[in-house]
Amino acid sequence: MTGAGMDQELLTIDALTVREGSRDLVAEASFSLARGECVGLIGPNGAGKTTLMRAALGLQRAQGLSSLTLLPPEERARQVAFLPQNRDVAWPVSVRDLVSLGLLPARGIGLHVPQTVAERVEAILAEMELTALADRAATSLSGGELARVMMARLLVQDTPLVIADEPAASLDPAQQIALMDRLRSVADAGRGVLVSLHDLGLAARYCTRLLAMKAGRIVADGAPMDVLTPEVLADVFQIRAQMIDTSDGLILHPVALTGRGG
């Protein structure tokens, strides 16, 4: 949130509610996300993080408002790119083909892809160190390689807003750091990122802002320092943590459980 011209909002959510039976999976969620922000969505399992993201994207029926659902599908695809938790690849297509899927929204009605757009694929493959894997079948990759491929596809789509659901899950530490660096640099380049994270340490270090969810509700919203308070940690996660502000950023380390139901 640096330059004045950059803080236009990329996503506005107002009183978004997803109801299943008599239960609210997401209740009255409201927030907005501006250019330059890397917003971390944290909360325990079942808090409604995935449901909130899908509802915000219009992938799930919901009440309330999400600015993205007002857009027609083609328009939305140029506004936001989504990386779901599920990384199933149905067919053994090559890595290059898979990454090129990010170009679909740019292709209008015809199949013609402008040369400059096609080059973006090669540039991003190189940037993600995937050039050597480009002709491999995506189904034959390791988890870490596949995660990079998915991220490459997301970057190729080249949208102002990026939404990623647990992108760091099942990655080794080096891959996690590379991934979060990448997402943060997307935000720093003036785009917006909404990312759900399990690892509070990553959330504390890389996000400009955190949303904490508990039982479908957003219970805290603000800078990491302001969200990761002992009270919120105890209430949302039932843990106590050490937090140190270092030159490498905020470091959070869970140290003990607090009493349940407190």
Next chain:
Amino acid sequence: MNETTSQTIRQRGARGLRLTLIALSLLVAVLFVTSLLIGPISMPVGESLRALFQGGEDPLVLVMRELRLPRAVLAALIGAGLGLSGAAMQGYLRNPLAEPGLLGVSGAAAVGAVLSLQSGIAATAALALPFAGLGGALVAVFLLALLAGPRGGSLTLILAGIGVSALAGAMVALTLNLSPDPFAANEIVFWMLGSLTDRSWDHVLLALPFIVLGSAMLLSQGRAFSALTLGEDVAATLGVNLTRLRWTVLLGVAAIVGASTAVAGAIGFVGLVVPHILRRSVGARPAHLLPVSALGGAALLLAADIAVRVILPGRDLKLGVLLAILGAPFFLHLILRTRLAQQR
């Protein structure tokens, strides 16, 4: 990034597709001509082709123009439709086991066709027969999409297919057994296994518009099938209108399978075997697999229809028999591979 590298790589993909399409087109052409020259009574090649092109009063002209030509045209047309339907169903359901015959879509189309024929509705309006087939097929694809959509696993899909198949088979048998026509009950085999014997231009004209229209619908969805490689959520956020895609696929497949089954019975396994064999040749790209599978399907059905006439001349061996012998091992192989992939 080197521009020329990027260009050559893109061109390589396009050229590979073009080569595959040309090779398959040649194969279809060769098989088409071969099909014209095969019959219960073998006639000299030159004489047969002269009769086909020059016409005249010779009975061979009638045989070539009114029996063998519509039969070959129908084999190519239905084969192409079924190959394409298989590729499209697989793309939509994200499952290499999806196939209209195996999942009971053809069987349900046969129910529609048989009902319209036995009730006499087919005799009252020209297009009542293919529409009835389409209706039956639509019920089945709709049920399958409901029971096992793109997110449903292989097991759900196959189980749903078994249910639909069993019901369809029973309905066909019941309807034919209740028919006042004494020959109808013996024709369960025709409806369940399919045959192109003694088809005429009437049948071609009934099926053609539906197969062409259905094919156009399915071919238009190439991008959507590509996007579905990464699942429904990614496809939706890549701009695919999932509701429109679903209806296009359901109607397209139903039109093709419905009309094909109405004139030639339920022909299985084409939609399973063809995309499976050809997937590698197009780098598994779901969009490219569509036209390639159409040509491959035409080639396979022409070849199968030649084989039934060569193996048992004049005995009307049903196409489904041959295709099942060929296709069932593929199916079992695919199940095995799916299982291994799950264990990984």
Next chain:
Amino acid sequence: MSAFVRGSDRLKSLLLALFTGLAAPAVAQDSPPARVVSMNLCTDQLALMVAAPGQLVSVSYLAVEQAVPPLAEAARALHGNRGLAEEIYRLRPDLILTGPYTAMTTVAMLERLGLQVERFPLLPSFDAIVEDLRRMGRLLHREERAAELIAQFTRDRETLAARIAGQPQLRAAVYSAQGWTAGAQTLEGEILAAAGLVNIAGELGLGWGGFLPLEALLLADPDRLILGRADGGGGGREGHSQARALLAHPALRGSRAFRAGAASNDSGWICGTPYVLEAAARLIEELGR
């Protein structure tokens, strides 16, 4: 024993009869049978022609629909049986007429019950018709009537033979559902011959007949075509089968033989009765000779 039969419990009487074998109606061989039941469409028609009024009490239910029209009319006045043992037994027949293969288990049971059953071999030839008429006359004690019919039949045969003598020989085929074509050694084959037609089944080596692919029929290129009845012998025209749809194939309709005038076979073609000559005569007219 009539007291038993009049009793309400017919099943009981049937069972009793089955075990004791006492139920056999004691018909003296020299008095004419008074209650004759026929169980086969062809014996139905022969009996309808030969029997005295009132002598025949029941014919098969098929006779009403599939017998030649004048006999079907007569059959309408009679009970139409479906060939069930109990049903036949209840009619208290003193003579049962049937074909060689009709409801064989039922017929065997009726014989065990002591009823007199006469099986007609119903061989598919014109000469057999004379034999069958003679036998029918003997069984019904109507020898005179039978002799009349035989004399008429023989005269009609000669007339027909004279009519076709010297006519050009045309090649023809009978083509029925499923592509069945009748050979020379069938009734259809004899009717064809009586109409002065050469059956192409003979050229193709099919003596009794066989399934002929449409393509083979077209290439054999007959001069005339006799199409099997569109109802396949099933009575109504409802329902549909590929077997019958074959007879409407455009290639068949476009053939030289079809365009020259195709006839269709009818009820007169089914059974060996004198009506086969009418069928042959009609064929000569329909095929434009």
